[in-house]
Amino acid sequence: MTLSFKDKTVVVTGAGGGLGKAYSLLFASRGANVVVNDFNKDAAQKIVDEIKQGGGNAIVNTSSVTEGEKVIQSAVSAFGTVHILINNAGILRDKSFVAMTDQDWDAVVAVHLKGAFSCTKAAWPIFRKQKFGRIINTASAAGLYGNFGQANYSAAKMGLVSFTKSLAREGIKYNISSVVIAPVAASPMTATIMPPEMLEKMKPEFVAPFVAAVCHPEGPNPSGRVFEVGAGFVAEIRWERSKGRIWKTDPSFTPSAPTLEIAATLPSNPQSSPAVRFDGKTVIITGAGAGLGRAYAIMYGKLGANVVVNDVSDKGANAVVDEVKAAGGKAIAVVCSAEEGEKIVKAACDAFGTVHVLIANAGILRDRSFTSMSEKEWDDVIAVHLRGTYKCAKAVWPVFRKQKYGRIVTTCSGVGIYGNFGQVNYSTAKAAIMGLTKTLGFEGRKYNILANVIAPSAGTAMTMTIWTQDMVDAYKPDFVAPVVGYLTSEDNTETSGQLFEISGGWAAQTRWQRAYGYGFPSNRALTPEDVIAKWDVITNFDDGKATHPTTPSESLEQIVANFENTGSLLDSAIFEDSEDSQLVKDAKKNAPEDSDFTYTERDVTLYNLGVGATSKDLQWTYEGDDNFSALPTFGVIPQFMASAGVSMDWAPNYHPAKLLHGEQYLSIKAPIPTEGTLVNETRLLEVLDKGKAASVTLLVNTKDKASGKLIFENQVTVVLRGAGGFGGKKKGNDRGPATAANKPPNRAPDAVVEEQTSESQAALYRLSGDYNPLHINPDFAAMGGFDKPILHGLCFMGFAGRHVLKTFGEYKDIKVRFAGSVYPGETLITEMWKEGKKVIFTTKVKERGTTVLAAAAVTLVDESGKAKL
Ligand SMILES: CCCCCCC[C@@H](O)CC(=O)SCCNC(=O)CCNC(=O)[C@H](O)C(C)(C)COP(=O)(O)OP(=O)(O)OC[C@H]1O[C@@H](n2cnc3c(N)ncnc32)[C@H](O)[C@@H]1OP(=O)(O)O
Incomplete structure (x- = not known):
């Protein structure tokens, strides 16, 4: 079977070079109409010319991806509709976290996240109407694992993973699929960070066939799934969760409670000695006026901490301050948005001299189906969760670095890990926080700053509307707090950059599991048909060979090893x-x-x-x-x-x-x-x-x-x-x-x-x-x-x-x-x-x-x- 894209229209963003160019040329060579979107008009025009010379159809579009309507409209005007959207446009603003400016952060989040949102949003009604749509989002190993110097990029890229998963859930009814890839390919963007020998082996032409294969109506349809692709290597990657541990949820469930197998029927949890305490430690908790944040605040108060209770609600924050004081701690309220990280950190330092722990917990919900989601609903959720977490981490970072001590817990969600219907905005923001946190984990090590991300489930004001009372009781915020307490204590000297799911006295670690995948020969052209022929291998997690990369370099190992693969x-x-x-x-x-x-x-x-x-x-x-x-x-x-x-x-x-x-x-x-x-x-x-x-x-x-x-x-x-x-050496x-x-x-x-x-x-x-x-x-x-x-x-x-x-x-x-x-x-x-x-x-x-x-x-x-x- 040779896959044809005749009568299909493909929009490729950031198509002026690298991967975008390879997608454009491949789809055009298979008969598609291609919209070559790039802000660089000359680069886009060159590709359109090349496609036309080869007898294909293509147009240039130079709109910004944050104006998705214009991008998609150009496809509709020229070709009547759009079938496939490849969200590929991206920029890099790499800086260590300490040197990163708000502009660096905002620009990367805007192009990658808002750009993908905006283009997808514009294509979505068309896809729904014609009951066909394929979306490819572009993540990166830096997003999956975090990467030094790329807090902004890791966050945006990881956000796109969950963006994809939520879109997949919403699109299924309308035959709209979305797939996310973490490609490794030489491009003008990577040319600045990789040596030439590596770039040579990582041709974008090794990624494009995978994308074509999963976009074809008769190809595999792995909607909502994640793939690492590069240098001829292709493997699916998915979440894998440990069985976890259960604690008895009585008052003995404290940060000092070691793990137990089965708890409900067992005696109270034994305690570590000396007990975990926070005397003299200052803890900032955002969104602490109720729910989880409140439970954390009271727990830290009991354990002797100075607690900085941040919330947008004056009433909520002050009530919790009183509760913390009653529990034995010192506390102040800082009433503002979590986006005002500097203000919160300054208030903490003014009151208590320094900060030791940051719990970034503030969040809002603006749930809406993707079809009806407004740009404001998207922006607000991204702002409070993602920008709020970024701003607080950013403000506390120099303090932590200077004192060579800091503990951060940020807040993801099961929705951020697995995606959810009606929560494209929330799941994207939550996953992006994960990307950010993993990078902080890398960057903080040297300064004894440990950063972990949790996905808690607890009955709070936010979940009250959707849970029964039984569930609310069984999943009290108090049953999440001790794990957070442990992670942010001095007792935790090792764990950083990790993701934990926590709920009702249970906690488990969640990590990436990658199929062993398939290495296509790196010395000959790869085709979409080759990819389809090896689909079972690419997606096989059950052959005992799956791996668990934890860093971009571990992820690269198999990809680089494939350089030597000259076929069999x-x-x-x-x-x-x-x-x-x-x-x-x-x-x-x-x-x-x-x-x-x-x-x-x-x-x-x-x-x-x-x-x-x-x-x-x-x-x-x-x-x-x-x-x-x-x-x-x-x-x-x-x-x-x-x-x-x-x-x-x-x-x-x-x-x-x-x-x-x-x-x-x-x-x-x-x-x-x-x-x-x-x-x-x-x-x-x-x-x-x-x-x-x-x-x-x-x-x-x-x-x-x-x-x-x-x-x-x-x-x-x-x-x-x-x-x-062939003119080679004879002797x-x-x-x-x-x-x-x-x-x-x-x-x-x-x-x-x-x-x-x-x-x-x-x-x-x-x-x-x-x-x-x-x-x-x-x-x-x-x-x-x-x-x-x-x-x-x-x-x-x-x-x-x-x-x-x-x-x-x-x-x-x-x-x-x-x-x-x-x-x-x-x-x-x-x-x-x-x-x-x-x-x-x-x-x-x-x-x-x-x-x-x-x-x-x-x-x-x-x-x-x-x-x-
Ligand atoms: C990596 C993969 C792992 C291994 C996979 C193996 C898979 C197996 O299943 C395959 C097999 O088992 S095949 C069966 C065993 N082999 C044979 O039957 C081949 C027998 N040899 C011949 O037919 C000829 O020698 C023939 C045809 C080889 C050459 O004959 P001519 O074309 O007549 O050569 P000639 O004109 O004499 O010389 C030309 C140049 O070639 C060099 N040369 C000759 N025989 C050679 C040979 N057997 N091996 C290597 N080089 C040989 C000559 O030196 C000459 O070079 P130059 O011009 O520089 O002097």
């Missing part, structure tokens, strides 16, 4: 006729994703049989034999999947049926284990242009996984017939014994062994891991120019290796050139010449007189032929 022979046409075979599936388990190779005595026996050992040689075919061992040439087996996993697709005119094994060098560094787990390190050594053919040599070091001890070194050369003539480097000419001396051979292979030799040998159809499938062999399937090169090398072993004893290396092919059933004649520690040999096919192994030699462990490795 197993994924290319070479094995395509065996696609459904269980053998191939099993083989794939070993490589190339992880290059481990685990084997048992059964595998050793199977190999030995595959290269001609029989039940007459019990040491090779019976694991119960005292001398049971692998033949030395078994050393080519553990590395096979790793080297076969290197794609050759980049070679000009490459055809898998035309690939032949050209040479093999194996050096045995240690006695060969008869079972175990080895690990392979593969590296490209050489690509030569031999005129008609290309020759490619790889080096694979195979080590014992547990000890790291080197067991084998292999050098593998393949000849790609028909893939030469290779001298690689010592791996390239030695090994000419037989001018005398009759010292020994000769003759042995017939069986008709089923290749069928047996392939079970050791080389499932190349060239050796079993007559049609595939015909494509390669053979009348019938040929024997594996490594199989007849194994025969010859056994001939030398039987005649002259153990060797520590072997090198051969595959000079001709062998058909299963043919007779091999190995002629050998002993030259000191070396045995030079050649192998011929008796029936045709053809030399099939040339320039071949082994180095004996010892000249006597008796010594073992």
Whole structure:
């Protein structure tokens, strides 16, 4: 299936370069009408020109994304409607939090959050009416995990994650999907912060196909879900919550209560000693006039704190001040919006000298379906929650830094984590707070400032309207407060940048869980169809390989590792006729994703049989034999999947049926284990242009996984017939014994062994891991120019290796050139010449007189032929 976007109109914001450009070009190439939005008219025009030259339809739009109506109207005017909106526009104003200005904060929040809101809001009625709409929002690893120097950007980007989730819930009825991606791609924006070698590997063209795949009406429809995409790597990421802990919710539930498994039926919570206290500590709580804020204030009062009770309600704040005083604490009221962070912090310092703890708790609700949500309802919620949290954190930050102590708890919500119908504004603001807090967690460490974010559920004035009385009683704010108390105490010396869900005496940690995902080869173009073909892998959390990145750099690890992924022979046409075979599936388990190779005595026996050992040689075919061992040439087996996993697709005119094994060098560094787990390190050594053919040599070091001890070194050369003539280097480097000419001396051979292979030799040998159809499938062999399937090169090398072993004893290396092919059933004649520690040999096919192994030699462990490795 080739995805077409004919008759679809796509609006791409920030499309003048980078990702936006790649989206525009890809959608246009698949037949879509594209609105190339960018404030830079020339850049946008260039892209439109390029699209038109290619026969596509596109227009320029230069409106600001905060004027979404204008952006969407341009699509309607030119093309009648809009089907797909890609909210991609973004700016960076990176600064450490201490140096960040309100302008830096506001500009980033405006372009990313308000811009996405505004464009989506304008497209929404059109999507609803036509019952089709696809929205792509652009987050970032900085948003998912927080990032040093990006408090503004992390907040905005994380806000978009929940924006997407809430839109997904609202859009489902109208076939409007929204998906959020955290892309890693080179763009004019990232060019300022990444080295050129990395940028080269992170082409925006590796992100665009994913976006096209999920926007297509027949593509996967992962609405509300989050994906990390870059450098050919794609993985879904989702929330994962610990089972958590439950406390008995009686008066013993204090910040000093250690965790318990099951509490309700247990005695009161034991207390830590010394008990957590806040004597002499000043705690600011915003929105403390009622509900959660009030419960916190009273708890801190009881524990001896100076409490700064902030609220917009004069009455509420003063009543709580009285309650705190009654509970034993000192308190003042600061009546103002949480957005007036400086004022609150100044009042705290004036009254108590400094501040030690900030609980950013103030919030409002302006719930409304997205269709009816006004811009004011959006702005007000973002202002109180997000800007309020930012302003208070910002004001308290220099105080905390100076005294090298500070504890912050900010307030998210289950809605911010999971999204909710009718709360697009609230969920966005709440998630953005999470992004901000994670960044504060990073930036604060050095100054002993710990910042955590909580998602509490409690019966408050805000939830009263939607909860039953039973629920309100069971989920008292008092049952959230002790966890907040602990997190902001001196007892917490470690936990920072974390998210906790807390409710009714229960608390759990929530973190990202990322599917292991799929790495597409980073050396060839990715298509939307490729993405769809691997969808199950991209979204598989259940294969035991999911990861838990916690920082942007941990997130990048797999993405950067994919730079080296040049594809797999197993994924290319070479094995395509065996696609459904269980053998191939099993083989794939070993490589190339992880290059481990685990084997048992059964595998050793199977190999030995595959290269001609029989039940007459019990040491090779019976694991119960005292001398049971692998033949030395078994050393080519553990590395096979790793080297076969290197794609050759980049070679000009490459055809898998035309690939032949050209040479093999194996050096045995240690006695060969008869079972175990080895690990392979593969590296490209050489690509030569031999005129008609290309020759490619790889080096694979195979080590014992547990000890790291080197067991084998292999050098593998393949000849790609028909893939030469690309103007490459013709002569290779001298690689010592791996390239030695090994000419037989001018005398009759010292020994000769003759042995017939069986008709089923290749069928047996392939079970050791080389499932190349060239050796079993007559049609595939015909494509390669053979009348019938040929024997594996490594199989007849194994025969010859056994001939030398039987005649002259153990060797520590072997090198051969595959000079001709062998058909299963043919007779091999190995002629050998002993030259000191070396045995030079050649192998011929008796029936045709053809030399099939040339320039071949082994180095004996010892000249006597008796010594073992
Ligand atoms: C990374 C992947 C991991 C491994 C995957 C392996 C998958 C397996 O399933 C594949 C197999 O097992 S295939 C079976 C075993 N191999 C064969 O049957 C190939 C036999 N060899 C031939 O047919 C020819 O030698 C042939 C066709 C190879 C060359 O013959 P000609 O074209 O006639 O070459 P010639 O004119 O003599 O020489 C041209 C230049 O090529 C070099 N050369 C020749 N034979 C070579 C060989 N076997 N290996 C490497 N280089 C070779 C010559 O030196 C010459 O180079 P220059 O011009 O610089 O002197």
